[in-house]
Amino acid sequence: HIEQGRLILLSILGSGAYGVVYLAYDCLLSTRSTPAYFAVKCLIREGVTPREKKFQDRELALHQTSSDHPNIVTVHRILEEDGMFFVVLDYCPDGDMFSLLTDRRYHGDETLIKSVFLQILDAVEYLHSKGIYHRDLKPENILCADDGRHVLLADFGLATNERRSSDVGCGSSFYISPECINPYFSSLVADGKYPTAQNDIWSLGVILINLVCSRNPWRVACPTDDTFRLYSKRNGLLGDILPISSELNDLLKRIFSLNPSHRISLKELRDSVVKMRQFGMSEKDLAKANPI
Structure with a gap:
């Protein structure tokens, strides 16, 4: 659970050089008939080099700057907990x-x-x-x-x-x-x-x-x-x-x-x-x- 229990990380959708992407269930937005899901990208902040932090910061800044386009995955919010960044993104059920x-x-x-x-x-x-x-x-x-x-x-x-x-x-x-x-x-x-x-x-x-x-x-x-x-x-x-x-x-x-x-x-x-x-x-x- 993250965001004071609002988001439940259910399963891994994918992983890359700098983080893991999870499927998350949103307890606040979900109803019995309409569950709300997001993709949450987890970026480790503690123990990474200054160069890696720079790359992470650049990625988040450039994505946030452009995520209001209908054909770019939306960055809904960025959470910082326990030495990690959790980036809450659109979930696309059809995959890539x-x-x-x-x-x-x-x-x-x-x-x-x-x-x-x-x-x-x-x-x-x-x-x-x-x-x-x-x-x-x-x-x-x-x-x-x-x-x-x-x-x-x-x-x-x-x-x-x-x-x-x-x-x-x-x-x-x-x-x-x-x-x-x-x-x-x-x-x-x-x-x-x-x-x-x-x-x-x-x-x-x-x-x-x-x-x-x-x-x-x-x-x-x-x-x-x-x-x-x-x-x-x-x-x-x-x-x-x-x-x-x-x-x-x-x-x-x-x-x-x-x-x-x-x-x-x-x-x-x-x-x-x-x-x-x-x-x-x-x-x-x-x-x-x-x-x-």
Whole structure:
């Protein structure tokens, strides 16, 4: 029990580098017919290094600043008890987008793919308008409600308000941009720092492929990855190896520009997605496609 018995921690929903997330029952808001549940992130404060405390404080501050958006998980309040922070968050019963992708929830549903991706874009645009860059955009950090139709961005553990960062390798390997990986592609970043907004846009491109194809384009965007190495030499490659429309292939070329300064902007990306007629290959095109 925490908050003088108001919240009962029931079970563990997940855990990460800096804390554990619990499912909590709210005794004050619950009724017999309508129980009220929240997710509570527990952050240990005692015994952590000053550097870890700084990261925790940054995460809480940036998340609180942006949690009033409908597609960002709400921070309801932060409690401090027994040398720990308890962050009371929205509970999303459908879990994260990764689990729904595994169940092929979005597969072939063009209308749902567009709706969900635009929600993610709206959340990221809102963050960027506030000078916040997520740096860990991936399906595991996107929570779902209403059977996957409503999505909310979560986990601000790596978020920053730095427009350029020297934290190379920050994020998840499938989703980070090539200029964020050290030492590969360092020539694209003259001052040793990569632009964090463009790094987020790269991650969004991988998420869009996840939604359309239920797979990743590559394991990591560096020359040691065979698929990415081929893509870096011929940027039309994804249209040959993935069941995507020519429209989407053209858009991905702009998202996955190797030079971050040439990468598509969020506004251009949103406009392109709104106008997109077809994300995946049509049945006719699939029938004609040559297996690779």
